[in-house]
Amino acid sequence: MSSHFPPLSIKPLQRLQVNNGLLLTAEHWRLAHDYHRQRQNIYYQSLHQAGIVSGLGVCVIPPPSEVAQEYRDGRWLLIQPGVAIDHNGNPIVVPQPLAFRIASEPSISGSLVVYVVINYVDPDRLQGLEERQLLQETFRIDEKITRPNDTDVELCRVLLEPGEVQLEPATNVLNPEANQLDLRYRKLAQVRSLEQVRVAQVIPGQTGDAVTFAKFSYLMQSVTALYPAIQGTINQVTLQAGAEQLDYDLLYFTLGQLLTLQESERQSLRQYLAGGAVILLEVSIQEANIVELSAVRQQLRFAIANLTDESEIASVRQEIEAELNAVESNLTQQLQEFSQPIRDFAEDIGINTTNSDTLSSNHSLRNQPFLFAQLPIVQNYPIHLFNWGGIVLIVGSLSSAWGIDDTLSLSRETIRSAQEMGINILHFAWHRHQLTQLQQIAKVNG
Incomplete structure (x- = not known):
């Protein structure tokens, strides 16, 4: 994936003011042509x-044959x-x-x-070309x-x-x-793509997780075909350099990395998030300890979907729905308990986490640019998605379905759905960062 585009030079255009009696000199001619060249260049840089x-x-x-023997x-x-x-x-x-x-x-x-x-x-x-006319x-x-x-x-x-x-x-x-x-x-x-998304995988030292990097590379590869308005890059960074070096829209952390940050690193992250950028965390359902609850919920949903509308089984439907509500309540409670350390971290760096439920249907992560009524199902388990300010938490192995697995067991529908959700995350990070930056004092490009 190509690198993001260099910023445009913000300088006013100047054109020659022509009046009757103006003496046309070589300098005037140069100024007139330079004006049109500059306009052409701005147009091309902006759109291509x-x-x-x-x-x-x-x-x-x-x-x-004419070159010297030594060459x-x-x-x-x-x-x-x-x-x-x-x-x-x-x-x-x-x-x-x-x-x-x-x-x-x-x-x-x-x-x-x-x-x-x-x-x-x-x-x-x-x-030596001063005397030439062309x-x-x-x-x-x-x-x-x-x-x-x-x-x-x-x-x-x-x-x-x-x-x-x-x-x-x-x-x-x-x-x-x-x-x-x-x-x-x-x-x-x-x-030129409209959105230049910069993603970085946070690494603890000089070497990163090659598997995670490869997953993001698959996602970036899919962007070109699925949503050409986005173009992105993926790099690996450490937090030691400070917030001023974190020129990215999205930073990917593991849970262990996030919860063991030193105070200086937390300060860097606080400044980074204040600029509107986003942190992405992904944990498996095994880490969240919801494997059994998720499996039971899937079974109950499948059972309800396959029931007929006959009146004699209405009581069976009610029993299954009541059991499903109880399982979903337990699942929500387990996810809240699991995510509590993340919410505590968010509060510590100044993010309000009063809304700890999964995303509403009108949240941009669920409807921009792709619509999701049901979140992707990966390895037979639906993922769970949370957002607190600049922190996005994925519970489930979403990134594992961004590319081809070794066993070639993922269906095309699963891969495409996971990639589309990944693109929603990229868009959310870019859009949030851009809108925040627009209302902050920016350095003017020379």
Whole structure:
């Protein structure tokens, strides 16, 4: 999933005031054209995502005949003609094939990822072109050993291994090997998503839960197809850096992590939540000790659903409904007892938890963007969802159904329902954060 978009520069546009008798100078002409370029760039940045429009294929070639002998090796690529647009809305046009040599060397002890990128070059910034009447907008192709930044359009990447480098086309384009071209991460120019959701998994040290990270990755993958208005990123963070570094809409905690936070970490979290962001907790029904009650409730609901309307079994229906009400009452009480430490934590950091019931039908977690009359059922148990201010608690294994399980036992309906609820959670976190930020003093972008 691509990174969130850089903020727009908030500067007023200035245009030339034209009156009769105005002496048209080169500076006036430049000002007039710069105004239209700036408007075009703002339009593109606001509504579109940078990337490749067409072409710009990359292939392995033998060294060109005109190069010196010392550069005649297996490191040569051919960048094919094509068009791209950078994040400012500047068009990048490659009119003819261009040979390019990767010069980076991996260390003796390890491999190295090299990124081949293309950038727009403004001809006004080039030297020695002052006397020309026509200036051709151009580009620059670079190789980098750090991830591409906002101004780069990635063409390909290659994992170089130690030793002599001999580039090859990928045998399996969906899973390239070392020294083979990797084109999987090229971004295409397209309409920009409305919601840029930033999610982080809180980790206790330098290594995180790879399983949880993979679950969120599945969810982010599903967003593109199910709700294109959202685009998201997932990272791993620690709380030691302080609240100012928690630039995320949603933080995922385990229950153990949340309840064992140090006072300094709680203070960071308090500031984070005050900005409108959201904490997500997920616990299994085993941790909540509601396995038996949930199973009985499901059985009673199934029994009621399969009863006929015949009058002679009306008394049976009443007995089952009475038993179901008793089970649901016990289940509610058990969930309240289990969630008490979480509510105590919420109160400690300034969140009101007077409403401890499950979500009402008109809560945005249940109806935006997808409608849920009944919450998803995962592994034969319905999940339970709670919300206290910036804290969302899931009781049940919702995230386990965001992707494919090892046994391939999850139905398509279960996966899709769980993903849609996950998207509701992402939307809730983004929307709450945005609305809160809009009524706070913000740093103005230069």
